[in-house]
Amino acid sequence: MNNHQGQIIEYVVRKNSFNVSNLALQLGINRRTLYNYFGSPSIKPSVILQIGGILRHDFSKEFPNMFTNEEFQKMLNSGPKFNLGIQESVEDDFYKEKYLSLLEEYNELLTDLVSYA
Numbered sequence: 001m002n003n004h005q006g007q008i009i010e011y012v013v014r015k016n017s018f019n020v021s022n023l024a025l026q027l028g029i030n031r032r033t034l035y036n037y038f039g040s041p042s043i044k045p046s047v048i049l050q051i052g053g054i055l056r057h058d059f060s061k062e063f064p065n066m067f068t069n070e071e072f073q074k075m076l077n078s079g080p081k082f083n084l085g086i087q088e089s090v091e092d093d094f095y096k097e098k099y100l101s102l103l104e105e106y107n108e109l110l111t112d113l114v115s116y117a
Contacts, residue, residue: 013055
């Protein structure tokens with residue numbers, strides 16, 4: 001397997017359909033930094049552990065020389081500290097509904113404007 005750590009992590013993220021924005025948010029970084037990780041051939045082990053915890057993925061399979069399965073199992077079994085990156089928050093739903101409502105109002109205004117013209 002390719003030893004480019006960033007590409008391996010990106011592959012796992014995309015293969016499992018995790019939301020990149022949510023992952024970056026849970027890591028406490030911006031999306032650009034996360035994409036920089038994806039482009040990096042080597043990443044700090046602590047960052048890989050943190051990403052694995054959020055994704056609920058054991059990276060000891062991809063990086064057996066860096067981690068043991070026990071390290072990831074201990075972290076994953078320590079409790080529900082992490083939220084899966086594919087879940088949307090209530091706040092996201094609020095803004096989606098608000099956007100759709102405003103879009104409908106805008107379309108009605110455009111329709112009225114066209115009828116007067």
